[in-house]
Structure formats: C-alpha cells, structure tokens
Amino acid sequence: MSFFKFCPSCASTHFSFPDNRRFLCDDCGFTYYHNIAAAVAIVFTFEDKVLFTVRNIDPDKGKWDLPGGFIDPNETAEEAACREIKEELGLEISTSDLKYITTSPNNYLYKNVPYRTMDIFYECKLTSDVISVEAEDEIQELIWVKRNEIDLNQIGFFSIRKVIGEKYLY
Numbered sequence: 001m002s003f004f005k006f007c008p009s010c011a012s013t014h015f016s017f018p019d020n021r022r023f024l025c026d027d028c029g030f031t032y033y034h035n036i037a038a039a040v041a042i043v044f045t046f047e048d049k050v051l052f053t054v055r056n057i058d059p060d061k062g063k064w065d066l067p068g069g070f071i072d073p074n075e076t077a078e079e080a081a082c083r084e085i086k087e088e089l090g091l092e093i094s095t096s097d098l099k100y101i102t103t104s105p106n107n108y109l110y111k112n113v114p115y116r117t118m119d120i121f122y123e124c125k126l127t128s129d130v131i132s133v134e135a136e137d138e139i140q141e142l143i144w145v146k147r148n149e150i151d152l153n154q155i156g157f158f159s160i161r162k163v164i165g166e167k168y169l170y
C-alpha cells in the first residue's frame with residue numbers, strides 16, 4: 001500500500017515503503033524519507049469564546065478547523081503563525097501575541113497523499129470578536145463558539161479535536 005506506483009528515479013515497481021515512512025527502491029537504491037511536516041494552529045479566544053474556521057476545501061470540507069497552516073522552509077513556527085493569520089484573516093499579529101500551548105500529531109490526506117504533521121498550537125487572546133475571512137477560497141466562515149458549547153464532533157482534524165477537548169472545554 002503506497003501512494004507511489006513506481007520508483008521516482010528508475011521507474012521500477014520493486015520497492016518497499018513500510019508505513020509510508022521510508023521509500024527504498026530495490027533496484028537502484030533510491031531512498032526517500034517521507035518525514036512529518038510541521039504546521040501551526042492558532043486558538044483565538046475572546047472572553048469565553050473560541051474562534052473556529054469552517055473549512056471550504058478537502059480534507060474535511062465543512063468541518064471546524066483552526067486558522068494556521070504548514071510552516072515554510074526557513075521560517076520559525078511563530079513567523080508561520082503570523083503569516084497564516086495575515087493570509088487567512090487579514091489580521092496583523094506579532095509573535096509576542098502568541099502563547100505556546102502544546103503540540104499534537106495529525107494525519108493530513110491531501111489528493112491521496114497521506115502526510116503526517118506535527119501541529120504546534122498557540123493561543124492568541126483578542127480584545128474584540130470582530131474578525132473576518134480573507135482567504136475565502138479556504139474558509140467558508142468564522143464562528144465564535146462558547147467554551148461550554150463546543151461540539152468536538154464538528155472538528156475535522158484529530159489533533160485539533162484533542163487539544164480543544166483537553167484545554168478549552170469547560
């Protein structure tokens with residue numbers, strides 16, 4: 001079971017790729033490590049509410065998510081968080097606005113390629129709940145949910161369900 005049908009180097013079909021971790025071609029020795037990718041997720045809070053995005057793209061279209069995304073090469077996690085927030089919400093925040101929460105591993109299936117991620121969570125307290133979507137292709141809408149009314153079943157990603165469930169439910 002692999003998302004590669006052929007060796008990318010010699011097109012052989014004789015290879016091993018156990019658990020989608022290390023691809024090794026038996027014929028030419030081509031080796032590829034499908035390492036985990038680092039991502040950030042930001043929990044915006046205002047009073048007793050938490051901000052969720054509603055995903056507009058698969059995986060998990062229609063499910064609740066958090067703002068955030070993959071960390072680019074040469075970027076710190078905090079810089080990635082600020083960049084993603086600017087791109088998704090049009091909001092300027094600084095790295096000092098971010099309070100580290102925890103990390104949690106996740107699976108991210110995109111166009112049939114199973115990525116494994118390490119999601120890094122930050123909290124950002126807001127002084128207003130007026131906030132809007134910038135990246136309408138990615139996000140259907142934003143919803144503020146009271147901490148005692150969060151429905152974990154609406155959350156798509158395992159890592160986010162876990163962290164919200166452990167840290168944010170009253």
Ligand SMILES: [Zn+2]
Nearest residue numbers: 007010025028
């Ligand atoms: Zn090969």
